[in-house]
Amino acid sequence: xxxxxxxxxxxxxxxxxxxxxxxxxxxxxxxxxxxxxxxxxxxxxxxxxxxxxxxxxxxxxxxxxxxxxxxxxxxxxxxxxxxxxxxxxxxxxxxxxxxxxxxxxxxxxxxxxxxxxxxxxxxxxxxxxxxxxxxxxxxxxxxxxxxxxxxxxxxxxxxxxxxxxxxxxxxxxxxxxxxxxxxxxxxxxxxxxxxxxxxxxxxxxxxxxxxxxxxxxxxxxxxxxxxxxxxxxxxxxxxxxxxxxxxxxxxxxxxxxxxxxxxxxxxxxxxxxxxxxxxxxxxxxxxxx
Amino acid sequence: xxxxxxxxxxxxxxxxxxxxxxxxxxxxxxxxxxxxxxxxxxxxxxxxxxxxxxxxxxxxxxxx
Numbered sequence: 001x002x003x004x005x006x007x008x009x010x011x012x013x014x015x016x017x018x019x020x021x022x023x024x025x026x027x028x029x030x031x032x033x034x035x036x037x038x039x040x041x042x043x044x045x046x047x048x049x050x051x052x053x054x055x056x057x058x059x060x061x062x063x064x065x066x067x068x069x070x071x072x073x074x075x076x077x078x079x080x081x082x083x084x085x086x087x088x089x090x091x092x093x094x095x096x097x098x099x100x101x102x103x104x105x106x107x108x109x110x111x112x113x114x115x116x117x118x119x120x121x122x123x124x125x126x127x128x129x130x131x132x133x134x135x136x137x138x139x140x141x142x143x144x145x146x147x148x149x150x151x152x153x154x155x156x157x158x159x160x161x162x163x164x165x166x167x168x169x170x171x172x173x174x175x176x177x178x179x180x181x182x183x184x185x186x187x188x189x190x191x192x193x194x195x196x197x198x199x200x201x202x203x204x205x206x207x208x209x210x211x212x213x214x215x216x217x218x219x220x221x222x223x224x225x226x227x228x229x230x231x232x233x234x235x236x237x238x239x240x241x242x243x244x245x246x247x248x249x250x251x252x253x254x255x256x257x258x259x260x261x262x263x264x265x266x267x268x269x270x271x272x273x274x275x276x277x278x279x280x281x282x283x284x285x286x287x288x289x
Numbered sequence: 290x291x292x293x294x295x296x297x298x299x300x301x302x303x304x305x306x307x308x309x310x311x312x313x314x315x316x317x318x319x320x321x322x323x324x325x326x327x328x329x330x331x332x333x334x335x336x337x338x339x340x341x342x343x344x345x346x347x348x349x350x351x352x353x
Contacts, residue, residue: 234298238311241300248307255302255309259291 001051005035005044006090008160009206010147012041013090016049017082019064025083025182029161029197033206046093050086052079068093081185084193087161091144094158095245101147101156102257103245108141108155108210109133114286115155115210117146117265118218119243122190125220125272128168131196132275135176137283140202141210145245150257153264154209159202161195169194213289214266215240216282220273227271228281236267292316301345310343312336 002023006013008030017023027034035041049067053076063076066089073092077085095103106119107130120126127143134140141157148155161182164172169184169192180197217231217239231239240258241247247254266285272278292299299319300311312319314336321327322337329337340346 232297233293233295234300234311234313237293237300241309241311247309251304251307252302255291259293259300263294 003037005040006030007033007035007041008090008158010156010158011045011094012043013093014040014044014047015086016047016051018051019079019082021079021183022050022082022086025195026086028180029182029195031180031197031200031203033203046090046097048086048089048093050082050089077188080183081188081193083182083195084163084185084188087163087195090160095145098147098246099249102150102247102250102254104146104148104240104258105144105243105245106146107143108146108157109138110141110155110210111138111283111286113208113210114213114289115141116214116216116282116286117155117212118216119146119240120218122165123220124218125168126218127162127164128171128220129218129275129278131162131164131168131172132175133279133282134162134199134202135179136279138279139205139210140198146212148212148257148261149209150250150253151260153212153257153261155212156209157202157206159198159206161197164194164196166191172196212261212265213286214268214282215262216267217269218278219269219271221271222273224271225274226277226281229269231267231269233262233267237262292320301340301343303343303345308343310340310345312340 001016001018003016047069050064053063053065062079064079064082065076066074066085104119106117107126108115108117118126130143141155143162146155147158182195184192184194186192290301296316298311298313299316302309322329
């Protein structure tokens with residue numbers, strides 16, 4: 001059994017595993033934020049494990065099990081999905097246990113200290129857009145969840161790998177051949193999945209908060225070059241609240257933070273098939289904010 | 290309750306069951322209806338009935 005830590009500020013995960021591909025992929029993706037025993041942080045937020053399931057099944061069709069503090073939230077998955085399972089497990093762990101922030105299912109990118117949230121359901125092209133922006137002058141704060149400081153409207157980075165699915169895996173590998181990617185997990189419940197390493201700049205700035213100035217709901221549509229709609233606040237709030245993870249835990253604190261954010265941010269829905277145009281629009285919009 | 294500043298609607302948070310309900314009703318008109326200084330039209334009445342059904346608004350005893 002191997003132990004390592006992932007120092008993905010603001011959380012430190014300690015992971016036990018007997019699955020070699022988990023260690024290899026974590027090291028490749030998180031680089032200097034992958035800590036071996038000699039560099040371990042004393043303070044660990046979450047203890048996770050990813051191990052082969054026991055029994056005779058391992059000889060024919062091996063599976064892996066994810067545990068958080070000895071709880072097993074998911075059914076076992078095929079062993080080739082082990083690293084993806086770790087990433088999903090880390091998301092689940094934070095979404096379920098984090099009380100200090102209002103958490104929204106959203107990508108977060110920033111420029112000049114100003115952040116835009118991109119809340120979106122699967123299939124909207126969020127991660128592909130995130131990957132593109134994160135390598136074109138924007139700082140990645142998160143691909144998956146926005147950690148918003150209650151009442152202050154600042155977002156805390158939680159810099160992690162970007163989860164690419166299906167066609168976007170090869171697309172991103174063509175765009176950014178020099179970046180590190182995890183092994184592809186084939187035929188998961190989300191299709192084929194690979195994780196892209198966050199940029200060195202994003203990791204280096206992982207303790208720098210950014211102020212939320214905009215909320216953009218992306219929708220990839222191959223038939224539309226770029227359509228932009230400014231949303232009214234009630235409509236934007238409804239979509240925003242649908243992506244909230246922990247309103248039920250935070251109660252009024254979460255609701256008040258979300259309404260304050262919507263009142264103070266620019267709000268757009270974009271339909272696009274060209275990420276360069278989206279980048280150009282967002283850069284201009286954020287410069288004028 | 291939060292009435293949005295662009296007058297696009299009002300959102301309510303039920304602190305008991307954590308339900309969020311957003312009503313796309315003109316904010317000023319909504320407040321005037323609640324104050325009793327204006328009568329609701331059919332569309333507005335539908336919004337208000339929904340809020341009553343969800344337990345966000347309660348009919349005054351006089352109306353029961």
